[in-house]
Amino acid sequence: MLLNPLTLHVPKNALEAARLFKELEDVKVLAGGTFLLNSLKLLKTKGTKTAKNVLSLAKATDLKGASLNGGVLTIKAMTTITELFENPLLADNLAVLRTVCRNISTNPIRNMATVGGNLTCRYTWTEMGAVMIALDARMHFLAPDGKESAMPAEDFFKNAARAEQLFTHVTINHDPKSTVAYRRVRKTMHVDVPLLAVCAHTTLSGKQWANTRVAVNNGTAFAQRDYTLEKFLNTSRSTPDLGARALDHLTKDIYDTRSSEYKQHMFRVSLKSAIEEIAKG
Ligand SMILES: Cc1cc2nc3c(=O)[nH]c(=O)nc-3n(C[C@H](O)[C@H](O)[C@H](O)COP(=O)(O)OP(=O)(O)OC[C@H]3O[C@@H](n4cnc5c(N)ncnc54)[C@H](O)[C@@H]3O)c2cc1C
Structure with a gap:
């Protein structure tokens, strides 16, 4: 077996995911899987204990997509790097996101890796963080009781990119000037x-x-x-x-x-x- 035995949880929406994220002990979120699956395999090879529970966001379709409303771009956590790259809404100050996406790794990785994974994986070198801080983006989280909270991307990274609740989306003001x-x-x-x-x-x-x-x-x-x-x-x-x-x-x-x-x-x-x-x- 490539992975240690684990229980896979597949919630159908963001709220269910937020509840499980809080309730389950020893849990890891699975977004695109490009880091998590590698890390679970690597740790097993080294004989290190791995998470008992894996929380897949694959079926939480309300965590997918990007939209522009009232001059604010919302990018949901499970939007892939490819989907963001191809989004026609990326104009003016937002166009920099297309450049960032284009530079990330290869097509197969970009097709799987998500914006949420890039921002919350806690690898210091991933690139979206600096861009979100420069764009004065806000990061949004969902508590198990359904309450939303948000913080500036700058504060999130000052706090070592710790996602204590489910990360749901990022918002950025569209500023043509x-x-x-x-x-x-x-x-x-x-x-x-x-x-x-x-x-x-x-x-x-x-x-x-x-x-x-x-x-x-x-x-x-x-x-x-x-x-x-x-x-x-x-x-x-x-x-x-x-x-x-x-x-x-x-x-x-x-x-x-x-x-x-x-x-x-x-x-x-x-x-x-x-x-x-x-x-x-
Ligand atoms: C070969 C390779 C090359 C890469 N090159 C680059 C590069 O050049 N530039 C760059 O910026 N990035 C690069 N990446 C990183 C890539 O862009 C992804 O961001 C990264 O792999 C994680 O995204 P994922 O969706 O696969 O997350 P996963 O591997 O599924 O998850 C990683 C972790 O993120 C956290 N997480 C994910 N989603 C949530 C959520 N909604 N709420 C709370 N926590 C969450 C969890 O802790 C989770 O375990 C590379 C990755 C690989 C494998």
Whole structure:
């Protein structure tokens, strides 16, 4: 047997899933399965104990889909990376999500992996976190009594991406006036997981930057904002050398933490290039 014996629970909707998530002891959520199944197999091979209960969200169809209402994009947890990539609603500031989806692994993985899995799997290097923080997204959860709660994506990642309740969806404001640039650097030519990712989001008033959010993922810690850089950019105007000048205003700790010189260099290249893209208009 590839897996240790387990009980598979297949709730028919989000509320049933939220109840089981709370009630069951020693339970793991199964979304697309691209991380969980590998991890259950690996742990078994190592002789390590694995979860007794697996809660599959496959039949909870109310956890699937994306829609735009009143200027807010809702992406439900079980939407796959491919489904999000193909969604025609991704315009203006939301179009960056298409770029992110396109960069994630291969077609077979993108067809299975879900947005919910990417955001809540607690692997520090997955890429949607930085983008959701830069877009000021909110993450929504469902309690077993049916009560919904939400928190900014930034707070979720500050709390080490712990989903204490069932994650149901993420919401993002559609803002045709803001501009977003995204960069990621792959780890090696062969294994296409990101070494780092950066996402800059701002509102330009003429050439003046405002409401800027720069979120970075150094792959070691969870995605976070660079407030020092944001402060500098919010007092700046777009000029051809803005990207280069911005590099004197980084929060050093974010980039230096357990980073090689190469990674630090690539952060500078990526941030400069993302800022230049926005500054060029
Ligand atoms: C070979 C490979 C390459 C990859 N490359 C990239 C890459 O380049 N960039 C990138 O960003 N990602 C990458 N990924 C990650 C991928 O995008 C998926 O996000 C990730 O595999 C988990 O998604 P999943 O739906 O399969 O989750 P699963 O494996 O099913 O679940 C993982 C865990 O997420 C949590 N979870 C999932 N859904 C919920 C929920 N609704 N509520 C609460 N907790 C939940 C649970 O703890 C669960 O055990 C890669 C994955 C693989 C296997």
